[in-house]
Amino acid sequence: MGSEVQSADAAKIKPQPSYPPNATLYLSNIDWSIKKPLLKRSLVALFSRHGKVMEIICLRGDSVGKGQKPKCLRGQAWVIFESLPAATAALEAERGFVFFGRPLMVNYAKEVSDRVAKQDGTYNAKARERRTKRKLEEAGEEGVAKSVKLEGGSAAAAPATVKEESGDAQPSNEPSTLLLAKNLPSECNDMMLAMLFVSILDTRK
Known part of the structure; x- marks a missing residue:
């Protein structure tokens, strides 16, 4: 039953732009009300099953002024893997996964993260x-x-x-x-x- 609900939610995800495969994944459609420590721990638990996670960057739309929240930052995260195969396995397995009640939108990041670029000498x-x-x-x-x-x-x-x-x-x-x-x-x-x-x-x- 749970898998059927997850599949139905995944079907509602709009097609995402395709970027060249790299070791950084871009996540969206995350519930931005989740506290950052809990969000990071949960993402680590979810994605570390596929390989070594070097870093996770979470954006929750923290206030920039009284009563203001930049909508463009809500519900986004980047997962930086040590290797491309791990990132690819995670993308294929977790795209559409129901994460805190919302289907995850997972794609390769548009650009290689600075950390990975510095590590492989391309920065x-x-x-x-x-x-x-x-x-x-x-x-x-x-x-x-x-x-x-x-x-x-x-x-x-x-x-x-x-x-x-x-x-x-x-x-x-x-x-x-x-x-x-x-x-x-x-x-x-x-x-x-x-x-x-x-x-x-x-x-x-």
């Missing part, structure tokens, strides 16, 4: 930065791509609180096209930053 920081800039420009806001300044971590970032570079000085109330992101997690990459800003720009059109 190129300048190329990463160029790709991020291009993605933002393709969203129709060319100026924004030039105004995103990152501090800490790589030249790409996952969602983080956007703060003004103020030190002890009082922050300026004047509007500006420059955003400074501080205290970025070490696992951040440009794919995630681009997704954040492109999604925000899309909602403004």
Whole structure:
């Protein structure tokens, strides 16, 4: 009975874009109300059955301001495997799996994670930065791509609180096209930053 319900839920999943196979899986349609510690433990338990999981990055749409939650970040996660065969086995086995009441949408990540790229020697920081800039420009806001300044971590970032570079000085109330992101997690990459800003720009059109 349980498998029949799971199959029915899996059938409702919309077709997803196909990306080249790589060791990082992109998950969506996750219940974003689940607490992050529980979510990560559950994903580790689910996906480690298929191979060594190097890292899991969860985005729950944490508040960026009082009463605000960035919808573009809700219910997403990345599972970084040590090997491509493990990622492929996990994708085939867990796509459509009913996870906390929702069928998981699983696909290969659009880009190889920075951690994997650094491990296999293919990481190129300048190329990463160029790709991020291009993605933002393709969203129709060319100026924004030039105004995103990152501090800490790589030249790409996952969602983080956007703060003004103020030190002890009082922050300026004047509007500006420059955003400074501080205290970025070490696992951040440009794919995630681009997704954040492109999604925000899309909602403004």
